[in-house]
Amino acid sequence: MLHAAEEIARSLGQDAVSYDDDVLEHHGHSDWSTSNSPERAVAVVYPRSTSDVSAIARICSRRDVPMVPFGAGSSVEGNFSQPHSGICVDFSYMDSVVAFHPDDMDVVVQPGVNWVDLNTQIASAGLFAPMDPSPTATVGGMVSTNCSGTNAFRYGTMKDWVLNLTVVLADGTVIKTRRRPRKTSAGYNLTSLFVGAEGTLGMVTEITLKLAPIPQDTSVAVVPFPTIRDAAAAATELIRSGIQLAALEIMDEQQMKILNEHGSEAVRRRKWAELPTLFLKFSGTTEGVKSDITRISDIVHATTGGRAPFHFARSKQEEADLWAARKESLFTMASIRPPGTELWSTDVAVPVSRLAEIIDWSKRECSKLGIFASVIGHVGDGNFHVAMMYDPKDAEQTRRVAQCVHQMMAMALEMEGTVSGEHAIGIGKKDCLRDELGPETIGLMRQLKRAVDPKWIMNPGKVFDW
Amino acid sequence: MLHAAEEIARSLGQDAVSYDDDVLEHHGHSDWSTSNSPERAVAVVYPRSTSDVSAIARICSRRDVPMVPFGAGSSVEGNFSQPHSGICVDFSYMDSVVAFHPDDMDVVVQPGVNWVDLNTQIASAGLFAPMDPSPTATVGGMVSTNCSGTNAFRYGTMKDWVLNLTVVLADGTVIKTRRRPRKTSAGYNLTSLFVGAEGTLGMVTEITLKLAPIPQDTSVAVVPFPTIRDAAAAATELIRSGIQLAALEIMDEQQMKILNEHGSEAVRRRKWAELPTLFLKFSGTTEGVKSDITRISDIVHATTGGRAPFHFARSKQEEADLWAARKESLFTMASIRPPGTELWSTDVAVPVSRLAEIIDWSKRECSKLGIFASVIGHVGDGNFHVAMMYDPKDAEQTRRVAQCVHQMMAMALEMEGTVSGEHAIGIGKKDCLRDELGPETIGLMRQLKRAVDPKWIMNPGKVFDW
Known part of the structure; x- marks a missing residue:
């Protein structure tokens, strides 16, 4: 793996690669996340263009080295953790607005663009990108987790706002999923396949976003x-x-x-x-x-x-x-929260008619545990978050919180819901996804993954296992 | 192929299979379509359940026989034609509303349900399915072409209204893409992969549709x-x-x-x-x-x-x-239209700011041909249709109309548009799709197709070639 990092440094320049321990730690662990892995990448690399990313992929592919894309680090299911080590690809320097087309109501951006900054930049044209996840999030990460937020009730989720993607595949091939019409029925919907794939099918290097008019x-x-x-x-x-x-x-x-x-x-x-x-x-x-x-x-x-x-x-x-x-x-x-305690925050969605029942149930279960728990919900979408305060050093309490979350997932599935409304699967919810979709459907996802990434080097260990 | 049909008849019953010439003709050719193939299926089969469809797929897969799904026959790019013959799978008898959940604002239907009938049935609950293609269209076909219509400007396209799909894959495996929440970020978006795939990745046997409240x-x-x-x-x-x-x-x-x-x-x-x-x-x-x-x-x-x-x-x-x-x-x-003439109707979409220019250009080119042509457009989406009246027995005129359509596609692509806004690709626009997306992107679609349908027996000859 180190050889891959060195080869990337020779190709992109020494300052495009970091081995610094603090940098690796920052890219491998998040206090906001409920799911972390103890492993760390061997290096963090900083591409500045699609062709840099393609060069990285060609080197890693030749050497069978895992690549883990990193946006703002604000995801919460361990989506950017590195359980198989490898190279962490940080998109911070790919943060330009490539083209803004106010008359077409779309904008072409690199993945490192922060959505709040973007909306500030384009506000004078009376337009905005409507998804509102964590204010720190970048567009690349928002695409990869199919994020949403409070605006989803009116505007849908991230998948509804992506017109096309430029993607670097595991072997370095660059593809563009579509051109720039607002509507199309030409060929497979590759855009929606990459949205929410958490970087397991390729690395997104350019995004065309639809924009909405700012309401009067x-x-x-x-x-x-x-x-x-x-x-x-x-x-x-x-x-x-x-x-x-x-x-x-x-x-x-x-x-x-x-x-x-x-x-x-x-x-x-x-x-x-x-x-x-x-x-x-x-x-x-x-x-x-x-x-x-x-x-x-x-x-x-x-x-x-x-x-x-x-x-x-x-x-x-x-x-x-x-x-x-x-x-x-x-x-x-x-x-x-008191010193030493953590928040275990989870996210499920159910058909709207079942929401009250599952919130009630979740609150009862949490109160049985005798811990502080509270609920915030995007009720219009049947999606809600529970945050539970617990002491990670108390093994028994931690086990019981984890069990409670697992039961909440099982209950959501019984109601024909999903184990993740907007945080995606990462390393934290792979078991739950299997319960949600069953072996045949996961089997199909696996077939698609193998077809696109036969060496299984794109963000391995996420969503589902080999 | 006939052996496959006979085996299906033994499995599903003799009345589930037709060899009638008129039936084959009706399922293999459409006057509404600009693209037809001279080949015909050897038989039309009529499943009544997902397990019937799975049985058909297992038989055809074992014998390497193409399967071509058929809805209402209202598509216009030869999407249901049978250039490689095979078995035509007609979903007419799978026309039930499986479950209606007014409180969740969704409905579960079989693919043979007509959308106008569906909307009549559910109107008293104050809900409707907003896509409005040809009034004869069935939900299965609407899914497979990612249809839309005049309502798309407000409500988006078919892909935005499908919550989950049950799909029979080429080998007979049955998968369900998701459960029934209105929002999810759990795993790959298989739903959107099958929407618009024109039956080349599998046969849709059940659909859960989101519904919208009927406006006051x-x-x-x-x-x-x-x-x-x-x-x-x-x-x-x-x-x-x-x-x-x-x-x-x-x-x-x-x-x-x-x-x-x-x-x-x-x-x-x-x-x-x-x-x-x-x-x-x-x-x-x-x-x-x-x-x-x-x-x-x-x-x-x-x-x-x-x-x-x-x-x-x-x-x-x-x-x-x-x-x-x-x-x-x-x-x-x-x-x-005068006796003997046909309408060549085509459909492109461009970024909205270019719409006037391409409509102007198209009308000029048509008038140079000296034929009657007219334009209807979903202007809010940058999507428009040109209908040209021509005499198919006049080879020179037909050639010039085809050339004109091809130039229109090229112009749309130059404007970063698409060669199909809502009619999909079928057999009619495969060349254009290649021009639109390029060999790498088509290559990725082909890899996905091979992973899911290695024998290439699901609706072969559509969207792109082997």
Whole structure:
């Protein structure tokens, strides 16, 4: 493996390769992740172009050395860990906007571009890329995990926003999946095959993203409910109404308590009801938003018999404060955890009608463990996250938390759900994926993987095993 | 091949197999299609379940016999023709709704279900499947061509509405691509690999479709413009405004002339301006539609300096009449063609900013041929159809029409477009696909095909060659 790194250094230049221990550690482990591997890459390499990446792949392929693509390191299932060591390919220097086509509403970027920066750059054209994962995420990683976030309810997931990809295959071959039309039915949908493949089929080196027009206006409302079930029932009514909400999120009573006690100054301007709470985002024309708020408020009133007070933002400042409560929640929770404890954060999705049931069940199971756990959900998509606080040095507690997560996955599958709504599989959920899809379907994925990467050197040990 | 058919008859019953010449002809040739093959299947077989289909595949695989899936026969690129003969698998008897989950907004159907019937069945739940191809199309065929239609501008294409697929592979293995969550990032996106694969990777035997809420209200407006370029420029402004139109279509002056002369009674109630005309569909809440109409009318007024008269439907009857003009256009044109002539209909898509240019160019080239040609476009997606009337017995004219279509494809590719926006590749556009994607990308598709269907017996001769 070291020989491969040295050959890459000769080809790309010495400064394109690092063997520094801190660098290797930073690229091999994440405190945010629930799944880490003790192994580390032998070197981190820094390509600056598709042809650099192709050179890396040709060298690694000739020497049978694993390649592990690395974006921002913000994934949480060990997606970039290196259980088989190898070469870590860091895309930090491939961070250019290659071409912006405002009239076509698309943009061509390199994988190292951060999505928040991108949206700042293109905002003056009235356009934006709608996916909103971790603010640190880069487009390459967002493609590879098929990320989403709060905007998915209105805008779908990453796969819906990628027009084409340039990909370097394991042997160094460069392919482009499509040209640049917004719509096509020409040939196999290779774009969607690489989106969410977690770098196991090749390394993405250029991405054309569809963009959406920035809505003329937005607003936010919050509605506390007596129980999670009441909240979920109301959410179902809202979805079925056909009113196009921009986001529909849920936070449980634990999360709301944390807001009151530990939220930022902006968030603590308000005294939050410590009850399961729906967060609604509206977007559209100014008139449209107004009329949507009226109709949604009526539906909530009718569904709950007036028992759930509907509160919408009366100013832009209040709108920002209300939404901040939702966006800060994970960070707030992470910041208050006692020294030595970790957060085990997981992510499942079920058909929408089963959401209340599985959230209820998960909360009951967690409370049996006597540990702090709380729920945030993209309720509009049937997708929710549970974060459990535990002490990784307490082996018995760790085992029980892991078991609880496993049972949650089993329950999601019983409900015809999925073991990963938006975090992908990585090394953390391979068993669960097998349970979800069964041996025939995994067998087909394996056949495809072998066809594209016969030496099994692209990000090995992820998604499923040989 | 006949032995395979006989073995299928023994396995599924004699009435599951037909050797009738008329039946074979009907399954091997289409007047609607621009691409047909002179070969015919040796038999048409009629499975009634996934396990029937699996039995057929096991028999054909053992005997190396091609299988060609057949839906409604409404595709237009020879997608179901049988250039290598074999067994035609007709899904007419697999036409059940397996399960309807209104609370989850999805429905599980067999491939032979017609989409118009499906939407009629589920309308009382306030839900619909939004793709609108030919009214005769069945869901299986819609999946296999990644169809779309006028609703694609708002709702995307077929790939965006398929939650999971049950697929019988070439060797008879049955796989299910996913369970039933609305959102997932678990494993490779096999669903999108089979959507648009035209049955070359396997036969789809069950489909779970996402459904959308039926909008509370709709309306339609028409706006004639002096030139196609003016119309396209206005369309770009409308798209960028961020107002969510339900559809944005264009018809050229030839189409409008046909409406005046040959439209149905409802359509001829109105005297149409014989100019390039935008057809706009609005949908949403009643208030939202009203406010959208006002804003769109303002934008059109501002963009054109008031030269384009914006007319919106003032009653439900008028709304239906206006939209009928758009929906009837292809049939009207087909019905008035002189005896002996055929329509060569083709479909390309380009980045939206290039649409006016390529439509202009196409119309000029057609007029040089001295034949009747007209354009209908899904302008919101940069996708348009040209229909050319020609005499297939006139070899020189046929050659020149074919050449003109080929040049149109080349022009679309120069503009970074695609050779097929929604009709797929079939046997008609294999050369064009090679031009579009290049040998490396086609090479990857071929590797995937070989991995899944090593004997190359699933719908051979389509999309690309061995």
